[in-house]
Amino acid sequence: MSNTPPTxxxxxxxxxxxxxxxxxxxxxxLLTTDHKRIALLYLGSVTVFFFIGGVFATMIRIHLLTPGxxxxxxxxxxxxxxxxxxxxxxxxxxxxIPAVLGNFLIPLMIGAKDLAFPKINLLSxxxxxxxxxxxxxxxxTGGLDTGWTFYTPLSSVYSNSAVTPAVIxxxxxxxxxxxxxxxxIVTIHTMRAPGMTWFRLPLxxxxxxxxxxVMILGTPVIAITLLLAGLERMFHLGFFNPALGGDPILFxxxxxxxxxxxxxxxxxxxxxxxxxxxxxxxxxxxFGYSFIAGSSIAIAVIGFLVWAHHMFVTGESTYAAxxxxxxxxxxxxxxxxxVFNWTxxxxxxxxxxxPPMIYALGFIGLFVIGGLTGLSLACLGLDIHIHDTYFVxxxxxxxxxxxxxxxxxxxLHFWWPKITGRLYxxxxxRAAAITLFFGFNLTFFPQFILxxxxxxxxxxxxxxxxxxxxxxxxxxxxxxALGYLLPMAYxxxxxxxxxxxxxxxxxxxxxxxxxxxxPPTENFDVTPEVTWEPYDFQNRPDLGLAADAPSLAPAHGxx
Amino acid sequence: MQSQLPLYPEQASNFAPHVDALMVFITAVCLxxxxxxxxxxxxxxxxxxxxAPNAVGIPIDEDSRLEATWMIVPLILAMAMFSWGxxxxxxxxxxxxxxxxxxxxxxxxxxxxxxPNGLKEINExxxxxxxxxxxxxxxxxxxxxxxxxxxxxxxxxVPGHYNTMWFRPTKPGxxxxxxxxxxxxxxxxxxGWVTVLEPSDYSAWLSGSSGGNANPVVAGEKLxxxxxxxxxxxxxxxxRAPSLNGLYGAQVLLADGSTVAAxxxxxxxxxxQPNAKIVAGYLPLMPSFQGQLTEEQxxxxxxxxxxxxxxxxxxxxxxxxxxxxxx
Numbered sequence: 049m050s051n052t053p054p055t056x057x058x059x060x061x062x063x064x065x066x067x068x069x070x071x072x073x074x075x076x077x078l079l080t081t082d083h084k085r086i087a088l089l090y091l092g093s094v095t096v097f098f099f100i101g102g103v104f105a106t107m108i109r110i111h112l113l114t115p116g117x118x119x120x121x122x123x124x125x126x127x128x129x130x131x132x133x134x135x136x137x138x139x140x141x142x143x144x145i146p147a148v149l150g151n152f153l154i155p156l157m158i159g160a161k162d163l164a165f166p167k168i169n170l171l172s173x174x175x176x177x178x179x180x181x182x183x184x185x186x187x188x189t190g191g192l193d194t195g196w197t198f199y200t201p202l203s204s205v206y207s208n209s210a211v212t213p214a215v216i217x218x219x220x221x222x223x224x225x226x227x228x229x230x231x232x233i234v235t236i237h238t239m240r241a242p243g244m245t246w247f248r249l250p251l252x253x254x255x256x257x258x259x260x261x262v263m264i265l266g267t268p269v270i271a272i273t274l275l276l277a278g279l280e281r282m283f284h285l286g287f288f289n290p291a292l293g294g295d296p297i298l299f300x301x302x303x304x305x306x307x308x309x310x311x312x313x314x315x316x317x318x319x320x321x322x323x324x325x326x327x328x329x330x331x332x333x334x335f336g337y338s339f340i341a342g343s344s345i346a347i348a349v350i351g352f353l354v355w356a357h358h359m360f361v362t363g364e365s366t367y368a369a370x371x372x373x374x375x376x377x378x379x380x381x382x383x384x385x386x387v388f389n390w391t392x393x394x395x396x397x398x399x400x401x402x403p404p405m406i407y408a409l410g411f412i413g414l415f416v417i418g419g420l421t422g423l424s425l426a427c428l429g430l431d432i433h434i435h436d437t438y439f440v441x442x443x444x445x446x447x448x449x450x451x452x453x454x455x456x457x458x459x460l461h462f463w464w465p466k467i468t469g470r471l472y473x474x475x476x477x478r479a480a481a482i483t484l485f486f487g488f489n490l491t492f493f494p495q496f497i498l499x500x501x502x503x504x505x506x507x508x509x510x511x512x513x514x515x516x517x518x519x520x521x522x523x524x525x526x527x528x529a530l531g532y533l534l535p536m537a538y539x540x541x542x543x544x545x546x547x548x549x550x551x552x553x554x555x556x557x558x559x560x561x562x563x564x565x566x567p568p569t570e571n572f573d574v575t576p577e578v579t580w581e582p583y584d585f586q587n588r589p590d591l592g593l594a595a596d597a598p599s600l601a602p603a604h605g606x607x
Numbered sequence: 608m609q610s611q612l613p614l615y616p617e618q619a620s621n622f623a624p625h626v627d628a629l630m631v632f633i634t635a636v637c638l639x640x641x642x643x644x645x646x647x648x649x650x651x652x653x654x655x656x657x658x659a660p661n662a663v664g665i666p667i668d669e670d671s672r673l674e675a676t677w678m679i680v681p682l683i684l685a686m687a688m689f690s691w692g693x694x695x696x697x698x699x700x701x702x703x704x705x706x707x708x709x710x711x712x713x714x715x716x717x718x719x720x721x722x723p724n725g726l727k728e729i730n731e732x733x734x735x736x737x738x739x740x741x742x743x744x745x746x747x748x749x750x751x752x753x754x755x756x757x758x759x760x761x762x763x764x765v766p767g768h769y770n771t772m773w774f775r776p777t778k779p780g781x782x783x784x785x786x787x788x789x790x791x792x793x794x795x796x797x798x799g800w801v802t803v804l805e806p807s808d809y810s811a812w813l814s815g816s817s818g819g820n821a822n823p824v825v826a827g828e829k830l831x832x833x834x835x836x837x838x839x840x841x842x843x844x845x846x847r848a849p850s851l852n853g854l855y856g857a858q859v860l861l862a863d864g865s866t867v868a869a870x871x872x873x874x875x876x877x878x879x880q881p882n883a884k885i886v887a888g889y890l891p892l893m894p895s896f897q898g899q900l901t902e903e904q905x906x907x908x909x910x911x912x913x914x915x916x917x918x919x920x921x922x923x924x925x926x927x928x929x930x931x932x933x934x
Binding site for chain 2: 291331363506
């Protein structure tokens with residue numbers, strides 16, 4: 049079905065990053081400075097947090113099967129959705145694509161031997177682990193019941209849960225993000241191979257450049273904000289508590305100044321992944337390269353100016369609300385530009401139905417729904433009604449799970465042969481992608497209707513008229529869970545039993561495919577030189593494709 | 608109720624038809640784009656399915672006119688959404704003059720409402736149909752949010768702030784209200800019912816059960832004496848602090864030369880943080896009452912100060928700005 053050329057049987061290279069240098073003992077992993085190994089350390093640790101967050105999500109959905117709540121007490125339910133959010137956002141979604149795929153691929157894609165600061169890269173991982181330990185300590189000693197948004201004065205005064213270790217953990221973890229962003233920016237500026245000009249960079253790299261800007265400029269704000277909330281809680285310093293002269297609205301401004309751009313930390317890299325997959329499996333240059341690259345930067349910049357659209361009903365001034373609503377509509381445009389360009393790339397392509405392509409198209413479908421429903425939330429008059437309802441929950445899951453996670457899993461499928469040297473079962477993985485797509489829609493689409501009907505978010509119990517839609521959502525979640533467990537199973541299987549992939553199984557045009565799979569520790573035997581334009585399949589005889597074979601239709605000058 | 612699986616809640620306020628119309632408009636535009644993109648992807652997916660293992664696609668050059676088109680057309684549609692939404696929102700944030708004011712206090716995990724005649728309700732709110740209702744809201748502890756889906760309105764209730772919201776019920780009935788800002792353990796239980804009554808039923812209800820509830824103006828007057836406000840704020844303007852006669856709704860001239868409208872927020876701030884805005888010609892002498900008054904007491908004091916609106920304003924010793932050409 050996929051119609052990829054029948055690949056000759058390959059053999060794994062004798063030495064590669066997984067078995068070279070120090071051997072494969074535990075010490076060789078914990079002290080490694082190889083960006084590829086660090087990426088795998090992240091892969092393991094973000095998967096742990098994904099599991100933890102996923103278990104909480106499962107319990108939430110089971111609990112909401114009945115109006116009165118089927119499973120846990122109100123206190124426990126509040127902890128479940130809080131810990132679900134904290135684990136998923138700060139310790140899975142934000143690091144997932146940048147720290148795993150970005151770490152692995154950016155040096156390979158630009159023809160470098162490693163990131164600019166390999167030791168700092170390892171340090172980032174240790175900081176992430178230390179931050180994660182604080183948060184797990186909070187989860188296991190009293191839990192956390194403030195909501196992932198930590199709104200004051202609930203978090204700083206009234207909550208009886210383990211808020212302090214959690215905010216310390218997130219504060220620490222922020223430095224991991226900052227250092228990763230810094231490492232990427234310096235690497236992209238200074239370590240590109242000869243011939244790798246800015247406009248020959250893969251769009252994945254552009255997306256990570258934009259993401260890194262957000263990480264560096266935004267993360268310090270959330271770190272200090274949560275620290276202030278922690279100080280207020282521990283030492284009764286009045287920053288946000290009105291009884292001490294503070295202002296709870298100030299917290300929200302500071303919190304969303306980071307946490308809105310953080311959405312772009314999650315989704316921009318996923319857009320980068322999709323911008324790689326689509327031209328590869330349509331076998332043609334991406335349509336509107338410079339517009340897709342530019343829109344990443346536009347999203348990162350304008351994304352910093354929309355934060356108070358989370359606060360339209362806090363009583364903020366009408367003029368502020370008008371400004372932030374306007375800017376929120378403006379930031380929608382670059383995302384739309386990307387979708388139009390991806391769709392146009394398919395036109396007159398040679399489209400294969402390989403699993404990564406199914407994931408990428410699934411991403412577009414879910415991201416379009418998530419993005420378009422954002423237009424409803426940005427609308428001032430409409431937001432009065434749907435703010436803080438399940439409509440919001442559905443919207444951001446479409447962006448962050450439908451979008452970012454679909455992109456992440458799709459990216460793992462695309463680069464898995466490069467990471468491990470082996471292929472996974474094709475039919476099974478295509479089935480998993482379709483299961484994910486339908487399971488996701490069944491889980492979250494009913495929540496749009498629930499929200500419009502008026503069901504507020506974060507409710508452990510709800511009026512009986514909301515039950516049917518909640519049951520549908522839970523049914524969808526069980527399909528969704530299967531869609532996530534399948535790839536974990538066959539990825540694990542493939543590491544030992546999968547067919548050997550060879551250096552460039554799809555084939556794709558990027559530099560990362562011009563070295564062995566898995567790559568050697570130094571990435572390339574000789575420093576590569578780039579002489580081709582990005583995503584150009586026509587002038588690449590090395591790909592073994594029918595460059596001069598008769599095309600599907602005569603190529604007209606301007607179509 | 609409506610059908611078994613409704614798509615929208617009942618429409619029971621002046622805002623509901625506008626909000627629903629906005630939703631229909633935005634959803635229609637979105638469905639058009641979603642359908643167009645999905646159709647294109649599905650058609651291309653099958654039509655351009657790889658014909659031979661080695662086949663490559665046909666490159667197509669970037670087209671600036673096309674890129675410009677699909678930036679400008681969505682931008683125009685987005686601006687239409689923005690403008691229409693802004694009109695509804697501005698209307699919502701600017702309450703009309705003739706409102707029936709009801710005080711609402713949120714605390715973990717209950718709502719207290721107080722009718723103009725002092726009648727108090729818990730987790731219930733009675734309002735007459737067809738009147739413009741304004742809720743003046745304060746929180747005793749954390750942030751809450753008063754949300755009535757059938758009215759399509761909500762507003763956060765923030766400690767340290769007064770937030771107001773208004774609506775005009777259009778249909779008698781009983782409607783859910785919820786707390787929609789997460790506020791701790793029993794957040795989901797912090798709700799109740801709004802009962803919309805015919806005006807005559809509302810009057811009957813008010814008079815039928817108002818016994819034993821202190822009128823907030825009376826309670827405020829008593830507090831005004833107890834807290835010795837009256838020793839400085841002397842009505843005839845001879846005290847160390849300005850007379851409060853006629854204050855509510857007027858413009859106050861401040862020491863820095865600016866003026867401020869004396870609304871509930873200003874009065875509240877002047878009680879809790881007196882030094883935030885000093886009236887021109889007076890010294891910052893007043894102590895802060897932060898932490899010494901409950902939200903209900905502040906509301907009662909505010910109600911009393913509002914009742915002084917009709918009292919004669921002394922020629923000297925008032926904070927009210929002299930009338931300018933504009934006023």
